[in-house]
Amino acid sequence: MEAATVAPSDAVRAVRKAASPPEVVMHGLRPAPRGWLSWLTTTDHKRIGIMYLVLTFTFFLIGGVEALIIRLQLAQPDNTLVTPEAYNALVTMHGSTMIFLFFVPVIAGFANYLVPLMIGARDMAFPRLNAFSFWTLLFAGITFYASLFFHPPAAGWTSYTPLSDDAFSPDGGIDAWILMIHLTTISSLAGAVNFIATIHNMRAPGMTWGRLPLFVWSILIYSYLLVLALPSLSAAATMLLTDRHFGTAFFDPAGGGSPLLWQHLFWFFGHPEVYIMILPMFGIVSEVLPVFARKPIFGYKAIAASTVAIAFLSILVWAHHMFTTPTAEVVLAFFMLSSFVIAVPTGIKIFNWLATLWRGSIEFKTPLIFAAALPGLFVIGGISGVMLAIFPIDWQVHDTYFVVAHFHYVLFGGGAFALIAGLYYWYPKMTGRLMSERLGKLSFWLMFIGFNATFLVQHSAGLSGMPRRIYDYAASSGWGDYNLISTIGSFILGIGVLVTVFNAAWSLKRGQIAGNDPWHANTLEWFVPSPPPENNFDQIPRVRSLEPMQDLRAQVRSTQGQPAGTVAQPVAPTR
């Protein structure tokens, strides 16, 4: 490690000597597998990252199709497109897929690809464990979706007991759900341990905690939160399994158990889970905004510290999901106030992003547009979140479409928009080609309009009394218009997503060649070629600030006397 690291001046010298890179010749090695076998056997963090991204975006599309069927069923009152049983299964599959098979692992996909590159490492700390995480996720998805051929689970993604108990859900769907939970938990925990070990131990020389990219900060906190929160879910799922099959009564009041125990254990995981999903999205925004505003991030320390603060507070707010349960008012008051507190560090982040854009020189590339949508949409989810934290108000809007609107503003408006910003931002690094700007902007506007049309009116549907998870409503309820608007919006949103999917597929072969550093960015992943070689860094540059690429550019400028087009490690000549 030490021998391979170089001072910036050496790195620059290396740039100038690009014609004659050092060469190591190996003997007696088995040839690397080629073709599909190379993907099956790989332990390269970049290939694993790409497999993660392809798999999780596939689940995103499957979950999206389920959402569209839900919207079609609700488009008009007294619709009979799907049966009540199928509707509940769709709701359960949509929620579980999006949370467990898409959102958490898609972050692992980005983090796998990017964390080693951003911190100047040659791979993850435990490459084989990394491959294990991915394959476990794949089997979790197969286990879950195999239930489609038998009885898919239909107790909601929260699987509240006693509904999920064997008396009321005797079919195997809930068991498939439990096994999916166990497999994704194993996958996520193995991944989290790997990220923690990597980020703590494998940073480039000079990359102190104060110079760690904010995306990497968010992945570190994401990992710690997974380690803290997931065991509670695993324990609950195991207890449910033994309740269902081995005669225990953890959640059965007839046997001295408590249905509320499930809710406590579930939400003790479930609320940190929200931040597990959203903090890395905040991290993406914190990377993308400064690059395209040509300004340093405003308040780096405040953003990093607020990430830690949110993570800590997120394990103290779980019962705000339980305000309507039989619980003493003093407990409700505590969880209201703790939920208030978490709004402060979240607000700080939003203000910091606004201040980052302020007085910048903003370049309207697709990643910037998607990333700038996050504060604009998340603030709506944040405000409705504070309303929901006020428990007397929650008594009215709990379990209604107001809540559905709230968490979609948080996780789709905040989350998915940032995720797609990340896709457009890092796609050129992963593939060597830029995605089409024109299609990207088209996709953004379709998604933005479709998203707001879908979810803004759902606030009103909830306020006028429409509960979640109902397969049907009467014409006299007055919810028909809201739902029709919402359904039309959801299809616009779906088309917007497909434009990006098409863009990604099309650009793979036909996109403009990106070069090492198409965005003129700040962090180390742009130092290596696109796509990076298997070892990432031939020489690991010494990090002297939060924006190492700017230092390297300045260095080239001062030694060569002219602005540097790209600063990058030399590319080995192809044979």
Place this chain on the structure above:
Amino acid sequence: MLAAPSAFAGVITPEKGGSPNADDIHTLYVIVLIIAIPIFLLVEGVLIWSLIRYRRRKGGPQPAQIRGNTPLEISWTVGAALILVVLGVITFVYLDDIGNPPASLPGGFQGAQFATIDQPSPPRSGGPTLRVRVNGQQYLWRYEYPDLPGPNYSYYELVVPTKTTVVLEVTASDVIHSWWIPKLGGKVDATPGYVNKTWFRISKPGRYVGQCAELCGPNHADMRAVVRAVEPAEFEAWLRRHRIDILEAQQALAQQRQERARRGDVQ
């Protein structure tokens, strides 16, 4: 200001108009909304203005290389915290009125008893209330008046007297359900093994509708709840008739069983 948005109830504010707790929740919501709107406009305004004003232009100003501003950062942290303190205080001001059942109005139902939600503390303003046991079952609600002469159970539609504070003791006998009539205040979960309480006091006779708000199985959407409020005198008459109906039905059942047993149809 607080009364103005009443036309928006159910569009941008929760439903109200059936019971004082629903009205108080509505008022609390409107206050929070009024505080939230400037924050929303500030964030969206600064965001959109920055994006337009500071877009990259040929010959435009160089981006300002600012890394932070401690006084500014401290002040928006403190500002955000202060807003939340205000929200907390306002909530606690309204909490008492929303959570605890008040006394019945003059002219309310006379057979009502003392009760309170947050036992063992006494009712805030004293006065009788009418207790109703509500039991959620897949997919209907069962009601019973434990302090009135029985049998007096009923299903689906809950009949209550106006001007009378009605305290509901909500539970369930199979899976979790949630009792909710939007115009009569917030929802409470009906959880097997637990008793959850809420209350309402209706001034105007009429039908108030809602439906189960916790996924309880395939027919969750069909689990409706109806409260029919009638004048106290009418309630007494209904109760008397209802009791007789139940007793007659039970008698008829007993007779039928005996007849069929004689014929050897049943044991």
